[in-house]
Amino acid sequence: MLEAPAAAVKLPVEASTRPAGHQAKLQQPALTLPPRSRAGMPLEGDPFGPRSAAEQAWLDRAGYPNAEQWAAYEHGSDYLLEAAAAKGDTAAATMLALRNLRNGDPDAKERLLELGADGSLFALEMLSSHIAGPMQGNLSEAYAVSRVAEMKGNFVLSLARDYTMPRQLTQQERVAGEEAAIRLLNKLNxxxxxxxGRVPPVDPRPIIISDE
Incomplete structure (x- = not known):
């Protein structure tokens, strides 16, 4: 009786009985996706600081990730983000597009703008931050994208915009940014x-500003 060579590998019974040419499909790990709604979540710990249940609901509508989404997606795999985005999670779609943009994907910017056209002000805010960063540094364009997010309802951006830019815009840059904002708003519409078949109505963020 001939013995198998020492280097031969014994297959499991179920594998050894498969037809010739059969290839096993790789099984992706099962995913548990975070909830997309802030309903029932506390105000404390939310990465975007809502002060009321109405503001929580607005953040959901505007595509801003809640605490569980942020924790899962910030350093999550592309596979996780793609799976969540395929299920309709716009926060995951935005964070995936932003990651791709940072990695040099030429189509990622348009994807973020499409998400903004669909109502994700989070996508516009993240795009503005990227454009203002050291890799691009186009402050007029960054200002324009932020202004469009403001025009679409996130009025609180006007309170912090000058502090989030790497420097103060010149008067010329600001005027150029305002003109670009009008063009961009028309493009998204x-x-x-x-x-x-319709332009989304302005959805104002329900802001509570203390007198203190």
Whole structure:
């Protein structure tokens, strides 16, 4: 009786009985996706600081991730983000597009703008931050994207915009940014009109400002 060579590998019974040419499919690990709604979540610990249940609901509508989404997606795998985005999670779609943009994907910027046209002000805010960063440093364009997010309802951005830019804009840069904001707003409205037949109404963020 011939013995198998020492280097031969014994297959499991179920594998050894598969038809010739059969290839096993790789099984992706099962995923547990975080909730997309802030309903029932506390105000404390939210990465975007809501002060009321109404503001929590607005953050959900505007695509801002809640605490559980942020924790899962900030350093999550592309596979996780893609799976969540495929289920309709716009926060995951935004964070994936932003990651791709930082990695040099030429289509990622347009993807963020499309998400903004769909109502994700989080996408516009993240795009503005990226454009203002050291890799791009186009403050007029960053200002324009932030202004559009403000025009669409996140009025609180006007209170902090000058502090989030790496430096104060010149008067010329600010005027150029205002002009670019009008053009961008029209572009996003056109995208929304082509996709849905309507332009989304302005959805004001319900801001509570203390007198103290």
């Amino acid at each position: 056109e995208i929304a009109l082509l996709k849905t």
